[in-house]
Amino acid sequence: MTTIQERIQQKEGIQPLDVNAEVILETRGLAKHFELAGGFLGFGNKPTLKAVDGIDVVVRAGETVGLVGESGCGKSTTAKLLLGLEKPTAGQIFFKGEDFTKMSRAAKRDYRKNVQAVFQDPWSSLNPRMRVQSIVAEPLQIVTKMTKGEIKARVSEVLEEVGLNAYQANLYPHEFSGGQRQRIGVARALALNPEVMVLDEPVSALDVSIRAQILNLLVDLQKEHNLAYLMIAHNLATVRYMCHTTAVMYLGSIKEIGDSEPIFSNPLHPYTQALISAALPSHPDIEREEIILPGEVPSPVDPPSGCTFNPRCPVKIGDVCEQWAPGLTEEETSHWVSCHLYGDAKERFDAGEAIPAAAVEDDA
Amino acid sequence: MVDSPEQDRVESGDYSDREDADRDGFGPSTVQDDVILELKNLRTYFQTSYGTVKAVDGVSYHVKRGETLGVVGESGSGKSVTALSIMRLVPSPPGYIVGGEVILDGQNVLDLSDSEMAKIRGSKVGMILQDPMTALNPVFNIENQVGEAIRIHQNLKGQSLVDKIIHSLRQVRIPAAESRMKDYPHQLSGGMRQRVVGAISISCAPIVLIADEPTTALDVTIQAGYLRLLKEIQAETGVGIIFITHDFGIVAKMCDRVAVMYAGRIVETGDVRQIFNEPSHPYSEALLASVPKLEERTQRLYSIEGQPPPLFDLPPGCPFAPRCEYAQDVCREAYPVRFEIDANHTASCWKLLDFDISKADPEELAAAQSVSVTAAAEEQLQEAEAVAD
Ligand SMILES: Nc1ncnc2c1ncn2[C@@H]1O[C@H](COP(=O)(O)OP(=O)(O)OP(=O)(O)O)[C@@H](O)[C@H]1O
Ligand SMILES: Nc1ncnc2c1ncn2[C@@H]1O[C@H](COP(=O)(O)OP(=O)(O)OP(=O)(O)O)[C@@H](O)[C@H]1O
Ligand code: SF4
Ligand code: SF4
Ligand SMILES: [Mg+2]
Ligand SMILES: [Mg+2]
Numbered sequence: 242m243t244t245i246q247e248r249i250q251q252k253e254g255i256q257p258l259d260v261n262a263e264v265i266l267e268t269r270g271l272a273k274h275f276e277l278a279g280g281f282l283g284f285g286n287k288p289t290l291k292a293v294d295g296i297d298v299v300v301r302a303g304e305t306v307g308l309v310g311e312s313g314c315g316k317s318t319t320a321k322l323l324l325g326l327e328k329p330t331a332g333q334i335f336f337k338g339e340d341f342t343k344m345s346r347a348a349k350r351d352y353r354k355n356v357q358a359v360f361q362d363p364w365s366s367l368n369p370r371m372r373v374q375s376i377v378a379e380p381l382q383i384v385t386k387m388t389k390g391e392i393k394a395r396v397s398e399v400l401e402e403v404g405l406n407a408y409q410a411n412l413y414p415h416e417f418s419g420g421q422r423q424r425i426g427v428a429r430a431l432a433l434n435p436e437v438m439v440l441d442e443p444v445s446a447l448d449v450s451i452r453a454q455i456l457n458l459l460v461d462l463q464k465e466h467n468l469a470y471l472m473i474a475h476n477l478a479t480v481r482y483m484c485h486t487t488a489v490m491y492l493g494s495i496k497e498i499g500d501s502e503p504i505f506s507n508p509l510h511p512y513t514q515a516l517i518s519a520a521l522p523s524h525p526d527i528e529r530e531e532i533i534l535p536g537e538v539p540s541p542v543d544p545p546s547g548c549t550f551n552p553r554c555p556v557k558i559g560d561v562c563e564q565w566a567p568g569l570t571e572e573e574t575s576h577w578v579s580c581h582l583y584g585d586a587k588e589r590f591d592a593g594e595a596i597p598a599a600a601v602e603d604d605a
Numbered sequence: 606m607v608d609s610p611e612q613d614r615v616e617s618g619d620y621s622d623r624e625d626a627d628r629d630g631f632g633p634s635t636v637q638d639d640v641i642l643e644l645k646n647l648r649t650y651f652q653t654s655y656g657t658v659k660a661v662d663g664v665s666y667h668v669k670r671g672e673t674l675g676v677v678g679e680s681g682s683g684k685s686v687t688a689l690s691i692m693r694l695v696p697s698p699p700g701y702i703v704g705g706e707v708i709l710d711g712q713n714v715l716d717l718s719d720s721e722m723a724k725i726r727g728s729k730v731g732m733i734l735q736d737p738m739t740a741l742n743p744v745f746n747i748e749n750q751v752g753e754a755i756r757i758h759q760n761l762k763g764q765s766l767v768d769k770i771i772h773s774l775r776q777v778r779i780p781a782a783e784s785r786m787k788d789y790p791h792q793l794s795g796g797m798r799q800r801v802v803g804a805i806s807i808s809c810a811p812i813v814l815i816a817d818e819p820t821t822a823l824d825v826t827i828q829a830g831y832l833r834l835l836k837e838i839q840a841e842t843g844v845g846i847i848f849i850t851h852d853f854g855i856v857a858k859m860c861d862r863v864a865v866m867y868a869g870r871i872v873e874t875g876d877v878r879q880i881f882n883e884p885s886h887p888y889s890e891a892l893l894a895s896v897p898k899l900e901e902r903t904q905r906l907y908s909i910e911g912q913p914p915p916l917f918d919l920p921p922g923c924p925f926a927p928r929c930e931y932a933q934d935v936c937r938e939a940y941p942v943r944f945e946i947d948a949n950h951t952a953s954c955w956k957l958l959d960f961d962i963s964k965a966d967p968e969e970l971a972a973a974q975s976v977s978v979t980a981a982a983e984e985q986l987q988e989a990e991a992v993a994d
Pocket of ligand 4: 886887888923924925926927929930931932933936941953954955956
């Protein structure tokens with residue numbers, strides 16, 4: 242008889258990050274502004290919604306980067322940009338150092354093959370009229386020149402890899418439980434042997450007791466294939482479990498990014514601190530002083546000037562916060578934060594220095 | 606904020622210095638001694654074309670005034686059907702309450718006529734079903750919506766109704782309630798909308814409030830605000846809350862006691878600390894080990910493989926056996942009897958009786974077998990009875 246604790250000990254968690262691993266995916270100043278219908282009586286400028294407003298992320302082989310933040314902060318839009326489902330308004334995406342916009346047609350095809358996705362809702366993301374065999378085979382048929390026989394063999398192989406039986410290939414999605422359906426989603430993403438998987442809330446729709454099945458499957462697959470993951474989640478504890486690197490988003494931009502451990506044990510940005518303080522405890526004796534933020538997240542159509550968090554920031558340090566947009570600065574090793582509490586922007590501002598046009602890079 | 610003393614505490618597991626103090630972070634405990642709701646051996650079955658679904662099969666739990674009971678368990682384990690049974694809102698057919706008692710404020714509600722029950726619903730026992738952010742109707746103003754909830758149960762009109770509406774809104778601390786009540790939902794912030802939903806659920810001063818997963822779809826900060834509101838209402842009114850959830854974080858933050866359900870039965874109950882510190886049913890232990898922690902990085906989660914059994918075709922014995930690390934032969938033969946680990950802490954598992962059926966009290970053993978037992982277990986049962994005689 243193996244106890245639950247012994248069973249856990251037998252398995253490995255996420256692998257330590259190799260900082261020298263190849264950079265698979267990188268974004269620089271990536272932005273997506275949606276032009277909304279309307280404008281005043283059809284005249285003048287149409288309002289634009291800044292869903293993603295200049296983000297820089299690096300994802301290495303074998304690394305999981307987590308994107309956290311509240312509803313509407315731009316997580317899914319970032320995912321769609323990386324998947325080529327939305328066109329960036331500004332900024333670039335690099336795949337192994339190559340700029341996507343400058344890629345040849347063949348290289349773009351290669352990119353699409355290498356960057357796969359798993360979505361939140363295993364009920365709506367699988368076509369109910371297709372058998373599992375066809376669902377998993379579809380990307381292989383579209384992208385590769387494999388023969389029918391090869392495709393069939395590959396489908397059985399990936400189904401097995403995600404913990405399903407080959408005979409289940411003949412069933413329809415409704416014949417599976419939620420957890421199994423999410424396994425099918427993972428199998429489909431895995432079929433083309435990608436280097437990156439974009440995981441948009443992969444377990445949020447699942448029963449708590451089966452979430453661990455999928456998270457552990459992702460951990461094991463990453464180890465097996467040295468996969469790079471960009472994982473979106475709003476559950477902070479899940480991010481701490483899965484991610485080597487964590488990026489905290491607010492109103493379309495990254496407020497804090499770096500190694501997950503310092504971010505969770507010593508959050509620097511006032512927004513991250515508030516977010517962690519509000520998260521549910523894992524034990525009844527854990528009592529966090531909750532930092533209650535006034536007001537609500539402002540509209541991304543008309544974001545506040547300066548630091549976009551300034552209207553709600555409990556520790557705002559002065560006018561500099563309303564006028565100078567802080568840039569990301571490396572406050573500790575591998576831990577960047579975008580806030581004037583760090584660095585010397587306040588002194589420079591108070592000394593009457595001219596307003597910088599772009600983000601203020603503090604000398605941390 | 607995760608400050609460093611807390612970090613130390615998490616790492617060392619030493620919480621001894623905060624035994625009694627403000628332990629849920631919401632102020633002193635509001636639990637009082639009187640039991641206001643008690644379920645005794647409740648059974649609710651559904652008659653379906655594929656068989657009898659034993660959705661609730663002998664559930665007993667109670668709630669005291671000012672207390673919050675968390676009901677946790679896998680999807681389909683019968684949490685909501687239990688709640689609907691308390692409200693007598695189980696759709697019938699196909700659902701039937703086939704046994705047990707639901708004693709609310711000293712009265713078995715299963716004995717009441719439909720019209721008597723209708724009066725109790727909403728007034729003595731209220732239910733928050735939906736996502737609080739979408740529970741309001743966008744075309745009516747707040748006065749109308751809170752007023753409607755009050756009018757269903759109390760014969761108030763004119764100024765006395767308006768006074769009652771204002772009183773309810775003040776109770777959930779909506780500033781300038783007199784003018785605010787003319788607003789429509791879209792004119793209110795998210796936090797205000799939550800407060801209005803809170804006002805509706807307490808407007809008739811229920812003594813028990815059932816919250817069925819009211820916050821699953823919410824953002825962290827909004828969820829935190831809503832939970833805080835529920836606790837405020839509880840501190841003010843002494844309402845007993847049954848919080849149905851999948852989320853052990855909510856249990857840790859909100860609940861005084863916990864009932865863990867699996868396949869239509871309560872498999873473990875205890876004070877919230879007993880459950881977290883010493884989960885005694887393998888399902889509870891597995892569930893707790895399958896959730897990542899925020900305060901420290903979890904090395905590896907435990908994953909409960911497989912799925913819960915279909916409730917219309919329960920095998921004899923412990924329904925968790927196919928997924929249980931500890932299962933032995935006896936587990937597949939007879940449903941485990943309830944074992945008292947400590948005061949207020951019980952679990953139904955053979956492991957706690959060293960997998961020895963003869964250690965079970967024969968009467969309790971017989972009562973636990975709602976499903977037919979195997980011939981082998983039958984024999985052992987008779988032997989056990991003979992020994993007891
Ligand atoms: N096609 C679109 N047209 C206009 N606005 C859009 C479009 N897609 C997204 N948005 C807006 O962009 C912002 C970011 O949306 P996004 O879906 O990326 O948020 P998210 O962080 O994924 O939120 P959630 O946690 O709710 O999934 C939101 O304000 C959203 O309303
Ligand atoms: N109208 C019905 N007809 C037949 N079976 C039903 C009916 N309503 C519920 N059931 C069954 O009763 C069982 C318990 O359902 P219940 O809704 O109480 O689960 P739950 O614990 O609340 O799950 P969840 O966490 O998913 O809300 C399930 O197996 C369900 O299929
Ligand atoms: S820059 Fe100013 S307003 Fe923004 S988070 Fe830092 S202190 Fe707060
Ligand atoms: S009775 Fe047996 S199978 Fe059921 S939970 Fe206990 S050890 Fe596991
Ligand atoms: Mg999203
Ligand atoms: Mg339910």
